[in-house]
Amino acid sequence: MEAEIINFLFNGTVNGAIFSLIALGYSLVYGVGHIMNLAHGAFFMLTGYMLLWFPSFLPEIPWLIATIVVIFVTIIGGLAYIILIKPLQDTSVGVVLITFGLAFFIQEYVFVLSGTTPYSVKEFKIIDGVTKIPSFSFINQFIFLIFASLIIVSVFALFISKSKLGKSIRAVSQDREAASLMGINTNRVLLYTLMISAFLASIAAVLYLPAAALNGPSMGWGYLTNSFAVVILGGMGSLVGSVVGAYIVGYVTSFTSIFIPNGPSWAHLVPIIIIVIMLLIRPQGIFGKKELR
Amino acid sequence: MVKEKMKEKINNFPGYLKSWGTTFIGGLTILCLIILTVIPFLSNDLKYVYVFLPQFTLAMIFAIFAASWDLLTGISGQISFGHAIFFGVAGYICAYFIDYQGFPTWVAIVLGSLGAVFFGLLIGIPCLRLKGPYLALGTLAFSLILLKLFLQGSLAHIFFGSEGISGLPSLSDDPIIEYFIIFIFTIISFIVIIQISKSKLGTIFKSIRDDETGADASGINTTKYKVIAFMISAFFAGLAGTFYALYNTAVNPTGNFGTLNSFFAILMASLGGLTTITGAALGAFFFIFLEYILIEIGVIEIGNLIIDVSLWKFAIFALILIIVVRFAERGILRPILEHLKDLWDVLMGR
Known part of the structure; x- marks a missing residue:
C-alpha cells in the first residue's frame, strides 16, 4: 500500500511536470492569438x-544534437505560423x-521514415540510473524532469511578467486592436508566441522521451488531448490555470491507473471525463474569468 | 395548402424533372448518374469487377460519410473532428448484432445507424457547450479516447480487442449487386441531405452557423437544433459506417475508429468545398482513386532513390488538404463548375 501511494505521488508529479510544459505553450497560443493549434x-x-x-549525420554529442533539434522544432513552429496560420487567422475553421x-502531415512523414x-x-x-530510497527506486531522469519543469515554468512566468x-x-x-494601435507588431508577437509554444513542447519531449x-x-494526439x-x-488562456490544471490531471491520471481495477485502461478516459465534467459545471475553467467563446 | 402543392409537384413531376434536366447543374448530375449506372457493365474482366469496381463502391460509401460531415460542419457550422466515432460505433454495433446475435443484415444496418444517432445525442449534449475550434478539439478528444479504449488496455477485450470482429457477410457476393445497393443508398442519402439543407430546418442550421446570437434572439432554440444537426449527421455517418463494415466484412479499432477516418471526411469535404454537399462526392471519388493509383504505382526508382509511393499516400493527402485550405478556401468544385458553366453558356450561344 505504502509503495503504491509513493508510486502514485511520484508518477502524478512526473505527469504534472510534463503536462504543464506542453499545456503552457498550447494555452499561451490560444490566449494570445485565439489560435487553436492542433499540431501542438x-x-x-x-x-x-x-x-x-x-545522430546518424551529426557528431555524437547528445547535448548538441538535443539543442539542434529544439532549435529545429522552434523554427518549424515559426514557419507554420508564417506560411499556414497567419493568412487564415481570421477564420477559426481555417x-x-x-x-x-x-x-x-508530420505524423505521416514520421510514419514513412520510421x-x-x-x-x-x-x-x-541527462542523468542516467535510478535513485534508491530504502525500498523505492525513482528514475533519475524523471526527478530531473520535475525540477527542470518547475524551473522552466518559473522562468517563463518571469519572462511573461517582466x-x-x-x-x-x-x-x-x-x-489585440489596442495593442496594435500602441505600436506593437501583433503579427510578430504571435510569431514569437508560436515559436515559444513549439519550444516548450520540444523541451518537454527532450526531457521526457x-x-x-x-x-x-500517432502518440502526439494523446498529448494534445491531455x-x-x-x-x-x-x-x-490562463497560464496559472494551465500549470495547476496540469498537476491535477497528472495526479488524477496516476491515481486512476494505480488504485482502480483495470486502471491503465480507465486512465485513458480521464481527460475526456474531466472535459465533460468541467464543461457541464464550470465551462470557463477553474481560473477562467471570461465566458467560454 | 401544402398537400395541394405536393400534388401539383407530383402531377408535374415529369415536366419538373425535364426542366431540371435541361439546367446546367441538373444535366451534369444526370450525366454523372448515367455514367455511374453504366460503369459496372463496361467490362467482364475479373480484375475490373473484383478490384476496380469495388473502388467505386468504397468511394460512394465515403461520399455519404463526407456529405454527413459537410451537413454538420458546412451547413450547421458545428466543426466535428471526431466523425470517426459515429462511423466506427455504427460499424461495431452492426457487426456485433450480425455475428453474435444472428440478426439479419438489414436489421443490423438500421440498428447500427440508430446507435450512431444515440451517440450523436450523447456526444452532442456535452460538446455543444463548446463553440467553434473548441468543439473541433472536444470531438477529436472523444474519438481519440474511444480509439484508445477499443485498442489497448485491459478493457479492450470487452470490445473485441485490437482484432475486432471479422467474418461478416458482405452485402452481396456479386460485386455488381453490392455496387448497386450502395449506389441507390448514396443517391437517397444525397437527396435527403440536400433537401434538408434547402428546407426550413436547413435554413435554421445556416442561421445558427452565421450568427448564433442572432438566431437565438429570433426565437430559435439553438441548442435543440444543434443536437438535431448532430443526430442527423450521425445517422448518415453511421449508415456509411455500417456499409464500410460490411464492405470490409470485418471491423477493427484502427480501421473503423482511427483518426484517419475523421481526416478522410474532412479531406474529402474540403476538397469539394464546404457547404456544397455534392462537393463531398467529388472529394470522395478523387481521393479513393488517388489512393488506388498510388497503390498501383507502388515502388518507383529515380536513379538510386527508391520511393514506395503507396507509403507516402496519406502524407500526400495531408499536403493536398493543407494546399486546398490555404489557397482555395471555397474548395475546387464551385470554381470548376462556374468555369464549366461559362463554357456551356458559350457553347449554347447564350
Whole structure:
C-alpha cells in the first residue's frame, strides 16, 4: 500500500511536470492569438523522432544534437505560423483545418521514415540510473524532469511578467486592436508566441522521451488531448490555470491507473471525463474569468 | 395548402424533372448518374469487377460519410473532428448484432445507424457547450479516447480487442449487386441531405452557423437544433459506417475508429468545398482513386532513390488538404463548375 501511494505521488508529479510544459505553450497560443493549434502534439512527437534520426549525420554529442533539434522544432513552429496560420487567422475553421492537416502531415512523414515500431532514445538521458530510497527506486531522469519543469515554468512566468516581449504578449492577449494601435507588431508577437509554444513542447519531449519510449507516430494526439483537458480544467488562456490544471490531471491520471481495477485502461478516459465534467459545471475553467467563446 | 402543392409537384413531376434536366447543374448530375449506372457493365474482366469496381463502391460509401460531415460542419457550422466515432460505433454495433446475435443484415444496418444517432445525442449534449475550434478539439478528444479504449488496455477485450470482429457477410457476393445497393443508398442519402439543407430546418442550421446570437434572439432554440444537426449527421455517418463494415466484412479499432477516418471526411469535404454537399462526392471519388493509383504505382526508382509511393499516400493527402485550405478556401468544385458553366453558356450561344 505504502509503495503504491509513493508510486502514485511520484508518477502524478512526473505527469504534472510534463503536462504543464506542453499545456503552457498550447494555452499561451490560444490566449494570445485565439489560435487553436492542433499540431501542438505533433511538435512534441516530431522532437522525439528527430532525436532518433539526427545522430546518424551529426557528431555524437547528445547535448548538441538535443539543442539542434529544439532549435529545429522552434523554427518549424515559426514557419507554420508564417506560411499556414497567419493568412487564415481570421477564420477559426481555417486555422483548425490547416493545423489538423499539418499534424497529419508530420505524423505521416514520421510514419514513412520510421514506421510504427516503438524506439528508444535513451542515450539522450541527462542523468542516467535510478535513485534508491530504502525500498523505492525513482528514475533519475524523471526527478530531473520535475525540477527542470518547475524551473522552466518559473522562468517563463518571469519572462511573461517582466520582459518587454512578455509585456507585449500580454498586451496582445488583452486587446489585440489596442495593442496594435500602441505600436506593437501583433503579427510578430504571435510569431514569437508560436515559436515559444513549439519550444516548450520540444523541451518537454527532450526531457521526457529519453526515459520513456517513442510509441509510434500517432502518440502526439494523446498529448494534445491531455493538454486540451488541462486547459479546459484550468481555463483557456490562463497560464496559472494551465500549470495547476496540469498537476491535477497528472495526479488524477496516476491515481486512476494505480488504485482502480483495470486502471491503465480507465486512465485513458480521464481527460475526456474531466472535459465533460468541467464543461457541464464550470465551462470557463477553474481560473477562467471570461465566458467560454 | 401544402398537400395541394405536393400534388401539383407530383402531377408535374415529369415536366419538373425535364426542366431540371435541361439546367446546367441538373444535366451534369444526370450525366454523372448515367455514367455511374453504366460503369459496372463496361467490362467482364475479373480484375475490373473484383478490384476496380469495388473502388467505386468504397468511394460512394465515403461520399455519404463526407456529405454527413459537410451537413454538420458546412451547413450547421458545428466543426466535428471526431466523425470517426459515429462511423466506427455504427460499424461495431452492426457487426456485433450480425455475428453474435444472428440478426439479419438489414436489421443490423438500421440498428447500427440508430446507435450512431444515440451517440450523436450523447456526444452532442456535452460538446455543444463548446463553440467553434473548441468543439473541433472536444470531438477529436472523444474519438481519440474511444480509439484508445477499443485498442489497448485491459478493457479492450470487452470490445473485441485490437482484432475486432471479422467474418461478416458482405452485402452481396456479386460485386455488381453490392455496387448497386450502395449506389441507390448514396443517391437517397444525397437527396435527403440536400433537401434538408434547402428546407426550413436547413435554413435554421445556416442561421445558427452565421450568427448564433442572432438566431437565438429570433426565437430559435439553438441548442435543440444543434443536437438535431448532430443526430442527423450521425445517422448518415453511421449508415456509411455500417456499409464500410460490411464492405470490409470485418471491423477493427484502427480501421473503423482511427483518426484517419475523421481526416478522410474532412479531406474529402474540403476538397469539394464546404457547404456544397455534392462537393463531398467529388472529394470522395478523387481521393479513393488517388489512393488506388498510388497503390498501383507502388515502388518507383529515380536513379538510386527508391520511393514506395503507396507509403507516402496519406502524407500526400495531408499536403493536398493543407494546399486546398490555404489557397482555395471555397474548395475546387464551385470554381470548376462556374468555369464549366461559362463554357456551356458559350457553347449554347447564350
